[in-house]
Amino acid sequence: MLQVIGDPIAHSKSPIIQTTMLDYLGLDIPYTPHLVKKGDVAQYLAFAAANQVTGFNSTMPHKEDLVPLMDELGEEVQRYGAVNTVCLRDGKWVGHNTDGDGCLESLVYSGMWPARQVVLLGAGGAARAVALRLAQAGAERIWVCNRTLSKAQQLCQLDPTGVLAPAGFDLDTLARLCSQSQLVINCTNLGMNDCPHQFEDFSFLDVLPRDAGVMDLIYYPAQTQLLQQAQARGLNTCNGLPMLVYQAIFSLEYFLNRSLPRGELAKAVFARLAQV
Ligand code: NAP
Numbered sequence: 001m002l003q004v005i006g007d008p009i010a011h012s013k014s015p016i017i018q019t020t021m022l023d024y025l026g027l028d029i030p031y032t033p034h035l036v037k038k039g040d041v042a043q044y045l046a047f048a049a050a051n052q053v054t055g056f057n058s059t060m061p062h063k064e065d066l067v068p069l070m071d072e073l074g075e076e077v078q079r080y081g082a083v084n085t086v087c088l089r090d091g092k093w094v095g096h097n098t099d100g101d102g103c104l105e106s107l108v109y110s111g112m113w114p115a116r117q118v119v120l121l122g123a124g125g126a127a128r129a130v131a132l133r134l135a136q137a138g139a140e141r142i143w144v145c146n147r148t149l150s151k152a153q154q155l156c157q158l159d160p161t162g163v164l165a166p167a168g169f170d171l172d173t174l175a176r177l178c179s180q181s182q183l184v185i186n187c188t189n190l191g192m193n194d195c196p197h198q199f200e201d202f203s204f205l206d207v208l209p210r211d212a213g214v215m216d217l218i219y220y221p222a223q224t225q226l227l228q229q230a231q232a233r234g235l236n237t238c239n240g241l242p243m244l245v246y247q248a249i250f251s252l253e254y255f256l257n258r259s260l261p262r263g264e265l266a267k268a269v270f271a272r273l274a275q276v
Pocket of ligand 1: 099121122123124125126127146147148151169187188189190192217218219240241243244245247
């Protein structure tokens with residue numbers, strides 16, 4: 001059995017995404033949501049071991065808490081400091097993080113990668129995985145723009161490549177950096193339903209080159225103000241849904257311990273999600 005744990009968990013799209021892929025592959029493996037409260041992940045590992053759970057995904061608030069509980073860690077977890085995929089291998093819990101790979105793959109899928117200079121908004125958990133993965137994937141400069149500058153500085157210190165540089169979140173800074181960039185990625189909560197207004201004005205998008213891309217990690221709502229404004233300017237846009245789908249595909253590859261037909265699986269999942 002496979003599971004996803006978190007709190008809240010009822011809203012998670014992981015069961016429908018993973019079940020669609022397992023069905024597509026003809027595999028009769030149940031994948032179910034499981035509510036686990038903050039602080040209860042060690043207890044959950046005991047439950048999982050006793051109940052034939054061979055792998056699980058983790059979402060808020062457990063991604064960091066799982067790191068010290070793993071028997072082994074993928075090299076990316078050692079950089080990102082967070083686990084979203086756990087597999088049982090020879091009786092050992094092995095932790096991985098597929099957010100960075102999922103984001104990179106969705107940028108490729110959307111025709112936004114490669115990009116040399118990137119403006120990345122935010123310095124939280126998602127920003128950390130995305131920034132470090134894109135630095136490793138060959139970006140020349142990634143400006144990590146955050147409201148709390150000290151958090152951007154901390155994130156950049158994790159980067160061994162020297163590609164990441166901290167920056168402010170004010171409109172003047174964003175305009176200056178966008179004039180030198182080909183890609184903007186929103187990794188903040190700004191634009192989610194409980195925080196719908198993203199920016200006072202979007203003129204920083206005016207200075208991007210015409211073939212620039214704008215990605216928002218948010219997928220609900222499907223079109224944030226940032227994406228609407230970028231689209232109105234004729235820029236290439238992508239919401240967070242492809243990242244969600246691709247990180248799930250990479251998770252399933254870890255669960256099954258083999259590579260999978262990613263394009264076919266993504267197509268099947270997008271078709272299924274369009275029906276719900
Ligand atoms: P997080 O760790 O809590 O980080 C939140 C970030 O948003 C921080 O940089 C924070 O800045 C910034 N922020 C929050 N409110 C702000 C405001 N009013 N003004 C300016 N900045 C603000 O959250 P996370 O886990 O990184 O998630 C961030 C977003 O990514 C969420 O919308 C989440 O749903 C999305 N996400 C999507 C996927 C996907 O697969 N598509 C995967 C993971 C996450 P400060 O440091 O200044 O507080």
